[in-house]
Amino acid sequence: MKVGILREGKTPPDKRVPLTPQQCVEVQQTFPHVSIVVQPSPIRSYKDEEYSASGIALKEDLSDCDVLLGVKEVRIGDFLPGKIYLFFSHTIKKQAYNRKLLQTVLAKNIQLVDYEVLTDKEGFRIIGFGRFAGLVGAYNGFRAFGLKYDLFNLKPAHECEDLEEMLQHLDEVKLPPIKIALTGDGRVAHGVLEILNHMNIMRVSPEAYLNDEEPEQAIYVQLLPGNYAKRIDGEPFDLLHFFNNPTMYENSFHPFTQATDMLIASAYWDPKSPVLFTADEMKNDNFRIAVISDITCDIEGSIPSTKRAATIADPFYDYNPQSGELEEAFSNPNNVSVQAVDNLPCELPKDASLDFGRNLIEKVFPSLFGDDTDGIIQRASITKDGALTEKFSYLQDFADGK
Numbered sequence: 001m002k003v004g005i006l007r008e009g010k011t012p013p014d015k016r017v018p019l020t021p022q023q024c025v026e027v028q029q030t031f032p033h034v035s036i037v038v039q040p041s042p043i044r045s046y047k048d049e050e051y052s053a054s055g056i057a058l059k060e061d062l063s064d065c066d067v068l069l070g071v072k073e074v075r076i077g078d079f080l081p082g083k084i085y086l087f088f089s090h091t092i093k094k095q096a097y098n099r100k101l102l103q104t105v106l107a108k109n110i111q112l113v114d115y116e117v118l119t120d121k122e123g124f125r126i127i128g129f130g131r132f133a134g135l136v137g138a139y140n141g142f143r144a145f146g147l148k149y150d151l152f153n154l155k156p157a158h159e160c161e162d163l164e165e166m167l168q169h170l171d172e173v174k175l176p177p178i179k180i181a182l183t184g185d186g187r188v189a190h191g192v193l194e195i196l197n198h199m200n201i202m203r204v205s206p207e208a209y210l211n212d213e214e215p216e217q218a219i220y221v222q223l224l225p226g227n228y229a230k231r232i233d234g235e236p237f238d239l240l241h242f243f244n245n246p247t248m249y250e251n252s253f254h255p256f257t258q259a260t261d262m263l264i265a266s267a268y269w270d271p272k273s274p275v276l277f278t279a280d281e282m283k284n285d286n287f288r289i290a291v292i293s294d295i296t297c298d299i300e301g302s303i304p305s306t307k308r309a310a311t312i313a314d315p316f317y318d319y320n321p322q323s324g325e326l327e328e329a330f331s332n333p334n335n336v337s338v339q340a341v342d343n344l345p346c347e348l349p350k351d352a353s354l355d356f357g358r359n360l361i362e363k364v365f366p367s368l369f370g371d372d373t374d375g376i377i378q379r380a381s382i383t384k385d386g387a388l389t390e391k392f393s394y395l396q397d398f399a400d401g402k
């Protein structure tokens with residue numbers, strides 16, 4: 001079986017790779033019937049020379065490959081008919097900008113396996129870049145805090161060589177006794193927790209957090225849906241019920257808006273569930289949150305100040321709570337300063353790729369290159385044999401242009 005690693009074609013260019021040079025070697029050793037070639041690229045964080053030095057062939061024409069691996073969306077004109085493609089297609093929510101991509105994949109009889117829907121038997125996602133979104137999102141939050149109060153000036157994450165360097169910069173930070181709230185407990189939140197724990201910030205319970213108005217040292221609290229949403233009918237909170245009936249809930253985050261200096265938003269937000277707080281609440285004198293690292297980055301979603309996504313080159317902006325307008329980052333101490341980069345893992349492309357490739361090798365390739373007994377590849381195939389698979393048949397009207 002021949003596997004090709006695609007050159008990323010999106011703008012701005014994405015430096016991540018699905019497999020590092022060393023991992024390509026490992027794959028060929030672990031699965032002896034698999035051989036890997038790499039399409040040359042000037043932008044990858046792992047250079048062409050590193051692949052060839054590892055004995056992996058560089059090849060422009062991938063038409064003799066069976067499987068093609070990318071990271072982000074493939075350019076429409078680059079699709080090769082009849083192949084198996086793995087990449088993040090961003091089509092499952094009927095994203096209009098990728099309608100043509102889905103139509104092309106169908107017309108070219110491609111089996112599209114989307115990383116986003118690769119799940120284990122229990123239905124849990126098995127691969128993604130969430131951890132790195134959490135690591136970089138938390139770092140960017142502290143960077144914003146340092147810049148806002150002129151306390152420290154952290155080097156941008158994307159200028160760091162790797163995660164190790166980024167963590168070293170955090171070691172130099174002397175944090176005042178601030179209060180930090182983190183939402184969520186998924187992959188992103190765990191990346192955030194790695195940073196908070198690396199900085200030896202003290203974790204406290206939600207009750208202790210609310211009671212301790214002026215702590216002696218920086219503290220943080222991790223908030224789960226039961227801490228920030230409650231049932232409108234007064235019945236006790238039930239997580240599964242919340243996921244399935246989000247409209248039956250209202251937000252209960254209010255006390256934390258008055259007790260938090262920095263919010264790191266890392267919980268998935270269902271648009272049908274309550275927002276964390278409103279623009280009106282942000283106008284109140286007792287609204288204490290001064291810095292928001294919104295890793296979820298839902299535009300006008302659960303956090304009203306996230307009015308647009310920011311970029312890696314220009315990651316921060318201020319939100320003026322009185323006018324509801326965006327202003328230049330750190331331009332007024334009364335503003336709320338926001339980090340809202342929507343492609344955070346790209347700031348540490350080498351480490352993020354290493355992590356991703358490891359998961360591919362351990363959790364996906366045994367099924368892709370062997371027997372798919374657990375149905376991992378089957379469940380994540382959006383298209384096959386020129387049609388949508390049953391699970392994704394709800395995309396038919398979208399694919400038909402309706």
Ligand SMILES: NC(=O)c1ccc[n+]([C@@H]2O[C@H](COP(=O)([O-])OP(=O)(O)OC[C@H]3O[C@@H](n4cnc5c(N)ncnc54)[C@H](O)[C@@H]3O)[C@@H](O)[C@H]2O)c1
Nearest residue numbers: 130133184185186187188267268270295296341342343344
């Ligand atoms: N900014 C970026 O670069 C970037 C990168 C990756 C992910 N993200 C975003 O971060 C968010 C979290 O991603 P993740 O990988 O940690 O997700 P995840 O599925 O691993 O975890 C989501 C967590 O959100 C909470 N949650 C609240 N309501 C929920 C609901 N209705 N359904 C499911 N979970 C719910 C739960 O605590 C859950 O553990 C997502 O919105 C994702 O799009 C952003």
